[in-house]
Amino acid sequence: MVFERYSYDARRVVVEAKHEAQRRNWAEILPAHLLYAIIDDTHGLAGRLLAMSSSPRIRGELDSGVLPARTGAPRDEHVPFAASTRQVIEATTAAADELRHANISSLHLLLGLLQDTGVVGELLARHGIAREQVLRGFMLVGEVLRDLPLHSSVTQALRAAAPTGPPVGTRELLVALMRADNAGEWHRIWLHCGNDEAVAAMPFQDPEQGPGGAAAGLWESIPLTSACVTALEVAARLAKRYDMWPLPPGLLALGLVADDTCGASRALGQGLGRLELIDLLQRAILGTTLSGLRTALPQILDEVNRERADVPREDEQPQSPAPTPPAPPGPAAVPTGTPGGPVSAWFPACPRHQTGDMVRLVSSVYDEGTARTESFGPVAGSAGGHVFIGAARQVGGIQTALAKRLSPRPTLQPSPGVPVLMACLIGIVGGIIAAGLYASGSSTEHPSATRAAALGFLAVMAIPVVALLAVASKIGSRLARVESGMATAMPMWLAAWYCGRCDGVFFPPGEYPEGVIPDTLMPTAVFQQAVWRAGGFTSEGDPVK
Numbered sequence: 220m221v222f223e224r225y226s227y228d229a230r231r232v233v234v235e236a237k238h239e240a241q242r243r244n245w246a247e248i249l250p251a252h253l254l255y256a257i258i259d260d261t262h263g264l265a266g267r268l269l270a271m272s273s274s275p276r277i278r279g280e281l282d283s284g285v286l287p288a289r290t291g292a293p294r295d296e297h298v299p300f301a302a303s304t305r306q307v308i309e310a311t312t313a314a315a316d317e318l319r320h321a322n323i324s325s326l327h328l329l330l331g332l333l334q335d336t337g338v339v340g341e342l343l344a345r346h347g348i349a350r351e352q353v354l355r356g357f358m359l360v361g362e363v364l365r366d367l368p369l370h371s372s373v374t375q376a377l378r379a380a381a382p383t384g385p386p387v388g389t390r391e392l393l394v395a396l397m398r399a400d401n402a403g404e405w406h407r408i409w410l411h412c413g414n415d416e417a418v419a420a421m422p423f424q425d426p427e428q429g430p431g432g433a434a435a436g437l438w439e440s441i442p443l444t445s446a447c448v449t450a451l452e453v454a455a456r457l458a459k460r461y462d463m464w465p466l467p468p469g470l471l472a473l474g475l476v477a478d479d480t481c482g483a484s485r486a487l488g489q490g491l492g493r494l495e496l497i498d499l500l501q502r503a504i505l506g507t508t509l510s511g512l513r514t515a516l517p518q519i520l521d522e523v524n525r526e527r528a529d530v531p532r533e534d535e536q537p538q539s540p541a542p543t544p545p546a547p548p549g550p551a552a553v554p555t556g557t558p559g560g561p562v563s564a565w566f567p568a569c570p571r572h573q574t575g576d577m578v579r580l581v582s583s584v585y586d587e588g589t590a591r592t593e594s595f596g597p598v599a600g601s602a603g604g605h606v607f608i609g610a611a612r613q614v615g616g617i618q619t620a621l622a623k624r625l626s627p628r629p630t631l632q633p634s635p636g637v638p639v640l641m642a643c644l645i646g647i648v649g650g651i652i653a654a655g656l657y658a659s660g661s662s663t664e665h666p667s668a669t670r671a672a673a674l675g676f677l678a679v680m681a682i683p684v685v686a687l688l689a690v691a692s693k694i695g696s697r698l699a700r701v702e703s704g705m706a707t708a709m710p711m712w713l714a715a716w717y718c719g720r721c722d723g724v725f726f727p728p729g730e731y732p733e734g735v736i737p738d739t740l741m742p743t744a745v746f747q748q749a750v751w752r753a754g755g756f757t758s759e760g761d762p763v764k
Contacts, residue, residue, distance in 0.1 A: 228260065231256075231260060233253070248301060249303065250335045251338065253332060254332055254342075258270075258274045258277060266325065268353065268356040273346045307335055310331040314330040318357075362438065363455075364451055364455055367458075369466045370465045370467045372401070375399040378439075386447070387444065388425040389425055390425075394419045396468055398415055404504070407502075408499065410490075411487075412488075424482045446478060449523055450474040450477060451471075451474060452474075452523045453477045453519050453520055456519045460515060468505075469506065473512070477516050477517075479719070489587060491620075491621055495621065567716055569718040570739055571723070577719035579719070581713075584622070589617075621743070624744065625724070627712040629756055641687050645680060645683055645687070649680030707753055708753045711735075711749075714731075717743075722742075725737075725739060734752070
């Protein structure tokens with residue numbers, strides 16, 4: 220028997236019914252085993268419906284009178300369906316066809332059990348479980364955050380995301396949350412990935428948001444993608460784990476980035492490593508750091524995914540693996556142009572998770588995390604009892620922490636022009652003073668002594684001038700060596716790829732300096748040291764003398 224139309228929760232019920240029959244040493248799977256599995260499946264649709272009525276009493280009657288354990292060891296061999304169970308399964312399919320439902324859920328199985336003419340049908344009727352009640356249960360299919368207290372900003376964001384078009388994805392919900400949450404310091408997030416308008420314009424969508432994508436769940440009749448449903452479920456479980464009610468915007472933001480393949484996570488992960496992003500969301504949006512979150516978040520995501528994943532069909536033979544898709548072009552296709560230049564149409568696979576998702580050129584990540592700032596505005600002040608008004612211009616730059624860790628160029632000392640300028644100023648001031656002393660010598664009683672003092676003062680002033688010129692020469696020499704080293708380090712730096720999912724760097728196959736192993740993920744700090752060594756810099760970034 221093949222259950223091709225069965226959803227993940229319906230397949231889970233069938234598998235658990237088989238295990239229940241084996242544990243109780245029954246030779247066949249009875250309708251009662253199906254009902255027992257439905258009651259035990261508290262995350263399933265039918266199990267949730269029965270939990271709101273009289274499932275404990277029904278289970279008690281099943282244990283005491285309908286399904287007592289038989290003597291003997293549990294069965295290991297295959298247990299077939301009883302004739303009455305096959306009739307229930309046929310009635311289940313007929314109920315789904317009557318309702319014009321393409322997929323069969325555990326609610327359809329419950330409709331089939333209601334038509335059982337034996338003990339199970341009588342048991343359900345005796346406890347008031349009727350067809351109309353099950354039909355109303357279909358209205359609850361896929362609902363998330365039901366009956367949970369939500370922060371007003373979370374509610375506002377969910378409702379504001381609805382007009383973007385069905386189904387709502389994680390990126391759309393993220394943008395709506397940015398605009399609804401006035402308390403969070405979102406500007407600290409925007410420093411790395413851009414403001415809400417920039418995030419809204421990013422081309423990142425959830426995996427199932429392609430053409431013809433269907434909704435996987437609902438919130439107040441608002442259709443949601445599967446990734447969005449997962450994100451909301453993760454946020455709800457975080458709230459329960461850390462006892463934070465009503466569910467705050469910060470936990471929703473963490474839920475939206477829990478899965479690094481969804482649109483929201485990819486949008487926010489453009490300028491930050493994964494752990495940096497999680498830490499920043501806690502500080503800037505949640506307002507606190509949760510103990511053990513780095514471990515709890517992937518565990519909760521894995522738990523939610525397991526519950527939402529399809530249960531393997533145990534009545535089918537294993538299928539042969541799908542043919543392996545053709546590999547992408549070889550390393551020759553790796554772009555080695557200037558930073559920010561065109562990127563090839565394919566991305567090499569990360570050595571750790573073996574996909575090209577969130578893999579980008581190091582040069583692109585560095586450029587997006589580096590920005591030049593320029594400000595111009597009026598200034599006012601007073602000097603010598605006079606008030607003045609003028610204008611000032613200030614030029615600077617900002618850089619994300621990730622860009623600093625990926626920088627190929629060591630942090631340089633100030634320009635040699637600074638000590639040269641100071642030397643000139645000291646020399647000019649000292650020369651003027653010495654010239655004045657020398658000229659005044661003719662009007663004094665001891666002109667020779669005065670002129671000698673002037674020449675001595677000029678000699679003393681020459682000492683800091685010479686020292687500053689020496690410092691300028693040293694800085695200039697260092698800059699020259701750095702620029703010379705950059706010519707060697709840049710080709711290696713331009714060939715590197717950064718994985719935002721793993722916060723690491725790797726090189727495609729090719730020839731690299733000693734110590735660099737291609738197709739091996741390395742931390743960003745190790746990568747930076749390798750680039751600096753290739754350029755002839757020390758571990759502190761100083762050129763080798």
